[in-house]
Amino acid sequence: MSNVSQEHAQTGYAPVNGLEFYYEIHGSGEPLVLLHGGLGVGSMFGDVLTSLSQSQQVIAVDLQAHGRTADIDRPLRYEHLADDVAALIKHLGLARANVMGYSLGGGVALRTAIQHPEVVKKLVLVSTPFKQSGWFPEILAGMKQMDGSGAEFMRGTPMYDSYMSVAPKPENFPTLLDKIGAMLGEPYDWSDEVAALTMPVLLVYGAADSVSPAHAAEFFALRGGGKRDAGWDGSGMSNSRRASLPASTHYTVFVSPALVPVVAPFLDAPLPQTA
Secondary structure (H helix, E strand, O other): OOOOOOOOOEEEEEEEOOEEEEEEEEOOOEEEEEEOOOOOOHHHHOHHHHHHOOOEEEEEEOOOOOOOOOOOOOOOOHHHHHHHHHHHHHHOOOOOEEEEEEOHHHHHHHHHHHHOHHHEEEEEEEOOOOEHHHEOHHHHHHHHOOOHHHOOOOOOOHHHHHHHHHOOOHHHHHHHHHHHHHHHOOOOEOHHHHHHOOOOEEEEEEEEOOEOHHHHHHHHHHOOOOOOOOOOOOOOOOOOEEEEEEEEEOOOHHHOOOHHHHHHHHHHOOOOOOO
């Protein structure tokens, strides 16, 4: 897993919803809250984070029970984590921010936009389904088997090593696995909420992702995309976008060199006059 230097980052802990919520601020410009995947940390984006911070003020966080953010007596749920992100945005004194998440963090980013649309300017979702069945069946089967008994099996993996290097209580890794397993086992379908979103949304998937291409197309259609020819003048184009990154899997898309050239122009573009 790639790491990002903290040398020039502003770091802190925000007291929100009972958490001491860890964050790092890299670069300057429009604020972009960056949300890591399950069992990851904010720095897992590596060079992608560094590149984004050349034009954005990237706020990379460690979600509840991940990285430097200690766990609290609360289940891990997309809805709770989304409340934390919205509270952080307000704590930092920001009226709105762009929000980008990968995998589990993408689910948190999506719920933040659904529950707190007033604080989300643009939304970037990387390898993220809008309902549980968007994952391939073998991925769902693996999620259902995740629990604390797998902690020893994960010893030596990048996710295990990064957790052990920064977690306030490294011995809590099995508890994190238990909580994530319970979270991922909960059925969800956010179709109606996704269709009702008004901010621009960018959907990014690896060409060989854990989320099926059919689901990615269905997600884009919920955002008004891919339903008809856009016309010579582009007037039939949705305010949302979809991209597939060549030669990328679910496990490489978040550090793909092709990710920033897709994300940065979307974030830099002016907001449409009508949603």
